[in-house]
Amino acid sequence: MKKSVVLSVVVAIVLTIGVIFAAMSILNSDSGSTPEDVNAEGTVAEETAATEASGQAEVGEETRSSNSAPDNMPQRPDCPAEPVAGVELPCLGGDMGDAKATDEGISIVNIWAWWCEPCREELPYLEQVAESHPEWNVVGVHADRNAGNGAAFLNDLGVDLPSYQDDSNLFAGTLALPGVIPITLLVVDGEVQERFIRPFTSAEEIETSVTEALG
CATH class of the missing domain: 1.20.5 (Single alpha-helices involved in coiled-coils or other helix-helix interfaces)
Incomplete structure (x- = not known):
């Protein structure tokens, strides 16, 4: 070759x-x-x-609005004396009232935000539970820095539940809650007894879940 x-x-x-x-x-x-x-x-x-x-809904900076709060904070009902599950928070649109402290007896604490669509449906059910069970403290914690929008949101819904304001994720962070809302806590004498990490779809469902958790 x-x-x-x-x-x-x-x-x-x-x-x-x-x-x-x-x-x-x-x-x-x-x-x-x-x-x-x-x-x-x-x-x-x-x-x-x-x-x-x-x-x-997921809690995160991408879902939190940077819009400014209304010039005048909408008036809201006064809150029971703090703390809430051991966490001190200011009252959203109201003062600390003379009612029984949140950490005394049985409290139902709902974490919500003004931009949360599941919260829009759930909060009126919590109002119904509060009316049916005056022996329970039913309160909210607004998990967003825009307090004005939170107060206006509740007023638009016609929900008179007292709510605390959490600007910095202090409540969820202290209690090691997941970064979603709504979450409802059953708090007995200041201690979290049960966490309901889901939205409720009726007042009856809330009553049944709380009653079963109380035993």
Whole structure:
């Protein structure tokens, strides 16, 4: 075999190998994710799906409005004396009243925010429970820095439940609550006895859940 033919064959083989390696490099760069990346994305997707399935809203800076509060804070009912489950919070649109302290006896504490759609449906049911069970302290905690919007939201709903204001996630952070709302707590003599991490769909469902948790 002539040397020129052998040389041509060698060159062809080298070029073929080079093309194969180049193609593999392009494929690897296009994939753009390691197994760890895929697992992380899958975890986020699962958590998001779980939140959507529960009918709750996620608490986060992206969902909190930066709009300014109304010039005049809407007037709201006074709150029972603090603390709430051991956490001291100001009253939303009202003062600290002379009523029995929240951390005395049985309290139903609902964490909500003015932008939360499930809260819009649930809060009137809590109002009904408060009217049916005067022996329970039924109160809210507004989990958003815009207090004015929170007070206006309750007034628009016609809900007279007293509510505390949490500007900095102090309440949920202290009690290690998940970053979703609404959440309802059963608090007995200042201690959290039960956490209902879901929206309620009727006053009867709230009454039944609380009664069963009380034993």
